[in-house]
Each structure stands twice: as structure tokens, then as C-alpha cells.
Amino acid sequence: MAFPFLKKDMAKTEKSLPENLPQHIAFIMDGNGRWAKKRNMPRKFGHREGAKTFHDITRYCRSIGIKNASFYVFSTENWRRPQEEIDAIMNLLWEYLNDCDEYLEQEVRMIFIGDKSRLPERIRNRMIELEEDSKKYDKMNLILAINYGGRDEIAYAARQLAQKAVNGEIDPLSITEEMIGEHLYTKEIPDVDLMIRPSGELRLSNFLIWQCAYAEYYFTDVLWPDFARSELDKALWDYAGRGRRFGGV
Ligand code: IPE
Ligand code: IPE
Ligand code: MG
Numbered sequence: 035m036a037f038p039f040l041k042k043d044m045a046k047t048e049k050s051l052p053e054n055l056p057q058h059i060a061f062i063m064d065g066n067g068r069w070a071k072k073r074n075m076p077r078k079f080g081h082r083e084g085a086k087t088f089h090d091i092t093r094y095c096r097s098i099g100i101k102n103a104s105f106y107v108f109s110t111e112n113w114r115r116p117q118e119e120i121d122a123i124m125n126l127l128w129e130y131l132n133d134c135d136e137y138l139e140q141e142v143r144m145i146f147i148g149d150k151s152r153l154p155e156r157i158r159n160r161m162i163e164l165e166e167d168s169k170k171y172d173k174m175n176l177i178l179a180i181n182y183g184g185r186d187e188i189a190y191a192a193r194q195l196a197q198k199a200v201n202g203e204i205d206p207l208s209i210t211e212e213m214i215g216e217h218l219y220t221k222e223i224p225d226v227d228l229m230i231r232p233s234g235e236l237r238l239s240n241f242l243i244w245q246c247a248y249a250e251y252y253f254t255d256v257l258w259p260d261f262a263r264s265e266l267d268k269a270l271w272d273y274a275g276r277g278r279r280f281g282g283v
Contacts, residue, residue: 065233110183
């Protein structure tokens, strides 16, 4: 079936990119539903088009040397959506997870963050398999947040630390920020440098709230399905021009 999808901007855009690229970019892939609505199509078509953008942007991140790229795929709050939409997203995810050879060939490590226990079994198993198969790669960490919530993640860290305290392995009074960080889903990933949210919404929606404590934020009205490589270039130039002080002078 042929749908009137927009052509993706597959070509590499800027001839040059800034020197100080972020170590970790996080993307909130928002605006799929509105993209479809504008075309009088059901929301699931927006998700399909968004998945294409996702694929293209991951490839671009890998090619320009971004070391960590995180994508918000499905939040702990997204279960509030109609079942039909949830099913469409899960089906797309299943399709996508079975088409990851290119990442492995490109030596990309895949890491899934979020609570896997509530996901359909086949999806959960495939996620674990991909994590295992790509563990040895270090060209880029591709972090996919699925059934992820920042507060849920911090509660998960708190439970682990509390259990260790009860077992006598740690002293509760000596819990540090670093220890909390080591018990998050992102324990092997550096903090977010650049958080990008398209679609005109100006909020984090519970994404990487701990890890974004000192992130730079970049917002654009472009809807995620239309987020081309040139949009990422703009964000990278904007980021490069900012002065990060981390509380210093
Ligand atoms: C983001 O697009 C994708 C997911 C949350 C899975 P939306 O579906 O939120 O699109 P809008 O915000 O309704 O346009
Ligand atoms: C955030 O988008 C979640 C994902 C992109 C997966 P939402 O569309 O769910 O966020 P809100 O509801 O507008 O805050
Ligand atoms: Mg949305």
C-alpha cells in the first residue's frame, strides 16, 4: 500500500559541523499524532512516519560521531492512550526490533531503559537479545526508552539502595548522588548534554529528569516526522554557541 509520506532528507546536510559536539543527545520524539491529523490520517500513520525519522536520525548521529543518543519511544504515561494506538505502537516496535542488523553492522550498542516487565513478552525478549548481541560494540550507544519514566527510574534506584541498606551492604547515611546515578537505568551513560524536543511543547514529560540536571534544551515547532538531518544540524550549532557554566563563573 502506498501512503503519501513525505520524502526524507537522507542526504548529509551541513558541510561542516561545530567542533564541540554533545557527548549525549536526548530526543523527545513528539508530534507524530499532529503530523497525521494535519493530513487527515489516523494517528498510527504519524507513528510510522516518525519511526522513519527515528531511523534516519540514528544513522546520522552514528555518522557524525555522537557517542550517546537517547530516544523517548514510549513513556510510563503513554499507557493512558487508547488501546488501539498502544497496539499500533507496539506492533511498530516489534517490526523495528526485528530490523536492527544495520546497527550491529555499524557496531552500535543498543541499551533499553525503562521497566521491561510490563511489555509484551516477545518484545521484552527481543530487547534483551539485542542488548546481549550488541554489548561488545562501542561506536555509539543507542538508548531507547520504552515504558520509561524518570520518576519510575528514581523510585527503582531507591528500592535497590534501600534493599542494600537492609542487607547491611551500605550505610544509608552515606548515600551519595553518584550512588543514585549508579542505580539508574542509565548507569553506564553520561549525563545529557543536549535535550531536543520538537513539536512546540516546552516540557520534559518525565524524560531523563535526573540526567538532564545540567542539560541544554533545544525546542522547535517542527513535528518529529518532519525532523530532518538539517534540523539536527541547527540544534548542534545552537548548542555549540552556548556557555555552559555548571554553577561556576
Ligand atoms: C509522540 O508523538 C510519540 C509517542 C508518544 C509514542 P505523539 O503521539 O505524542 O504526537 P502528538 O503529540 O499527539 O502530536
Ligand atoms: C512524550 O510525549 C513521550 C514520548 C515522546 C514517547 P507525550 O506526547 O506523551 O507527552 P505529553 O503528554 O505531551 O507531555
Ligand atoms: Mg505528544
